[in-house]
Amino acid sequence: MALMSIIDLKPGAKLGKDVYTPLGGLLLPKGKVILPRDLDILRAFLIQTVDIDSNQTKQNLPSPSQDSKKQEIEQKREEDAQFEQIVRSAELTSFDEEYDKMIILIKKAFNEAGAFDIPIFELRTQLEILIIHIKKYQVLYFVPSSIKKEEYMYHNGVLTALTSYLLAQWCKLPSKDWVQVALAGLLHNIGNSKIDQSLIMSPNLLSDVEEEEVRKHTTYGYNILKQVKAINDGVRLTALQHHEKIDGSGYPLKLVGDQIHIYARIVAVADIFHAMTLDKPYKESQSPYLVLEQILLESFGKLDPKIVQIFIRRATQFHQGTIVRLSDERIGEIIFTDRDHPTRPMVSVEGTIVNLVAQRQLYIKELIQK
Template sequence: MASISISELKPGIKLVKDVHTPLGGLLMRKGTVLLPRDLDILRAFMIQHVEVDIGEAELRNVTKAISSANPANASDEKPADTAVLTKTAPFHEEYEKLISLMKSAHQSVIASELPIYELRNQLEAAILHIKDYNPLTFVPRSMNEYDYIFHNGVLCAFSSYLLAKWSGMQQKDWMQAAFAGLFHDIGNAKVDPAILYKPNALTAAEAEEMRRHTAYGYQILKNVRAVNEGVRLAALQHHEKIDGSGYPLRLDGGKIHIYAKMVAITDIFHAMTLNRIYRKAQSPYLVLEQIHSEAFGKLDPTLVRIFIQKATEFHNGTVVRLSNGQVGEIVFTDQNHPTRPMVSVGGEIINLVQKRQLYIEEVLSSN
């Protein structure tokens, strides 16, 4: 073991001690075999010395380390990740079946009742593949903008399921949280389609009618036996704010059900990252930043923190496209700034915390 200056480091040398940033954050773990990009990161953080095992710098280690480094630097083209597409195909198929069922459900509740058992069975079938779903990276294979309401509900189901799991709720709550996401906007089935699909600003009377979807949703779910009261309250309360400024009842945080607090977050996220009739999809990273700012007084801050940290929890090496069109890979994420990691582009380390004008537009592939 030896303490060696950064200027003397070579690729292939193994760290024998954790390396921390000047502010105390973990930068690299003990046992890391240094790659060329790692040397750039150490210099970017102005690390002066590291503890290394000189004996690990054999040629075979150097070759192995370099061959696994930076797959995106050779090209700015979007990678064709056929392995990812193949892996996630079953999830996409179950997702599309659930979309079709939700379309039928919106029609059936007008004349009769919600086909809850068919929906539950299909939701459970999709959740069997939940490991292939990430809120930041999943994109429907096809989506008519007029079908936004169905995609939003299904995506909120999966994201609310994960948020319930991530936040440490009991397993029996995970599926109910998914139901809360799936049915939070079911009341829109009783809103005049001319209002629901209007491409420009609503009048005051139309806006008031739109707000009634929360009460309509509660009424639709009132006699559905497969869901609990929290699911019904999520339909009623998902537009409430913890400072009491929401609707329909202007409840404060202590009176809003936990499922409704979760759905409030996932609904905003998917509403802004899906294409809509009057607005194009926004960068999921920018949306998370807006949700973070909204958390102060509006959304549950603990749930917001959990959602952002877990959704952005990608491994180093994740390939992303920046807002200026450049393609690179994430090389370090500071837990204090999870939406603004350090990205390696063509050998240059871009710190998105410092380059505020740039942001991640899209995640292209994750490892």
């Protein structure tokens, strides 16, 4: 066997030993013939060197140009086999377990961004595992089992990824875009890793200079992601554009309407929802139903109105029987939701029907039980 740097490694080389991830999982097995995709995987996991089968002569190495079709077929077969293994493994775990693993990984990626490459393959794999459990995820109801206010940014990223994945489906984007949109949601705030965290977490009103510095997270994020492989331009542009507004009042480029990438328009809706419904160091969480009403107001000139309407309609669908706490602290059960007023259902409180459409001073403060 011969130890070889990843920099010098070429497609066609055969591994002389198993390659493991930093977490101890098998990444590539002994005897594996390296494909172009495998080089991306090794770089994503920050592997520096591998052992190559020294008995393999240069003449025996397949030519990437001659055997590209064969390599593509083999790569697709291996990826399918890896995903089937992921599915089988995920069936033995719960949504909450995989969610917690995702938080650990995205926290590590944020903390190391700039110093190391983004571990995109590891992040994508864990995201796909989490998506396998997505039927257990309800946008309005899910609350992380353990969340610290100072970890708000990581939870916002993961929840925005999941909600963006659902929104991509609901908006009828091609299936090839769904995971990419989820990655866009996961990484949209990666530029915050280069901002002074005291500014990000500050409970005080920022000065103009401080506000301008925080706004740079969009361009920082784009610059971090533009060198990352295995993501498309929509993911990169989402980091840059998720604070743009339909009417041109956003930043950093003051784009208008369809000039904003569809991924960024989807992620903007999901991001705002979770930003307002999660506890932050400087602000308490708000009722998801009240937040939906505020997002509806934002859709006039700020957010994409079609995406907002789809989001509100689908997020509030089939919630009859949900136990809720009203803003006057009374407990009741949702018995009917009017399609024209999805955030203001009828609630049965001790035998009395409360129509939240008519009683505008009341709203659903908290979802207690589905």
